[in-house]
Amino acid sequence: MLKIESKMPNLATTIFTTIGQLAHKHNAINLSQGYPDFGVDPALIELVSNVMAEGFNQYAPMQGVFSLRETISEKIEHSYGRYYDPQSEITLTAGATQAIFTAISAFVERGDEVIVVQPAYDCYEPAIELYGGKVVPLALMGEDFRFDFEGLKKVLSPKTRMLVINTPHNPSGSILTREDMQKLEQLLQDTNVILLSDEVYEHIVFDGNVHESAANYDGLANRSIICSSFGKTFHVTGWKIGYCAAPKELMAEFQKVHQYNVFSVNHPVQRALNTYLKNPQRYEELGAFYQQKRDYFLRAIASSRFTFTPSAGTYFQLLDYSAITDEPDTVFAERLIKEFKIASIPVSVFYRNGSDHRHLRFCFAKTQETLDKGAEIILKI
DSSP states (O other): OOOOOOOOTTTTOOHHHHHHHHHHHHEEEEEEESSSOOOOOOOHHHHHHHHHHTTTSSSOOOOOOOHHHHHHHHHHHHHHOOOOTTSSEEEEEEEHHHHHHHHHHHOTTTTEEEEEEESSTTTHHHHHHHHHHHEEEEEBBBBTTOOOOHHHHHHHHHEEEEEEESSTTTTTTTOOOOHHHHHHHHTTTSSEEEEEEEEETOOOOOOTTOOOOOOHHHHHHHEEEEEEEEHHHTTOGGGGOOEEEEOOHHHHHHHHHHHHHHHHHOOOHHHHHHHHHSSSSHHHHHHHHHHHHHHHHHHHTTSSBBBBOOOOSSSEEEOOOOOTSSSOOOHHHHHHHIIIOOOOGGGGGHHHHHOOOEEEEEEESSHHHHHHHHHHHHTTO
């Protein structure tokens, strides 16, 4: 028998796979995984079909179709006032997860410390550990998940290679403010730390707030790799296409890895997106679209025994079940699937130490029918 020594012996199956399989087995309403259950804009589907028929079905350039990179550059400048050179500072990726993995693999070496803001999406830490890095957790504070700047001062060290942030934040739904980003800019100004800024929910911000991108700030932009997702923005998570933007020096190293683990991504979709992005309303109206869904969902469950603070961004809502049971969130989430036929994600899995604050994460990127069914169940719990 071939003897295999795992490089990641303690890594379990992702919670999204586990919960998804359990939900399917028990025929539960699935408000766990972050994917919309409504249709894609027919105009975008038509654009992709037309491009395929026109014959753009072979490899795209490694960095991505240049016309799309130009359009992305214009989009970033329009949204955040910063110019990225489409020739050398933008790369199309197979989703944001690949962009994040590539960024970590390009810069993190054995013994490097990487500060990860927690609760954290589950793709960051395995990539760091795979390349021999040390994860340094930094927990958000309080019920409103505030950034801990004093904590950041304490964990920053000469060994810190990278800081990973996520705004709007999954799973909490919180956002970093202008004041937060300015403080972060000040704290990092005399360091050699790379900022990996996961901004996949950049256009899903509510209540009159705006997304504060790392691109907005000189002292952050010059050290940042910013990751974005067309899948999240245009309800096409299965297409697995995103992009990242970074200064030329960082992007050159990023592309050294990208060219050998992916090379290039979906060509016809890139061509279609280039046309689709020409109308800024298609992403600028996204916040209002999802705020309606958030508000509908929260009104529907207002009389339940769960408590909540309305999400400030993303398409996720945390519900606090402290008034219902003192069960661990993993146990309660499983029981809700089996007994009540509704699936959610326990938030403790997003913490390195399994910290459990009795929160479950629900996705409201669903049809009204799905949200009605989910709310009806939640009211019975």
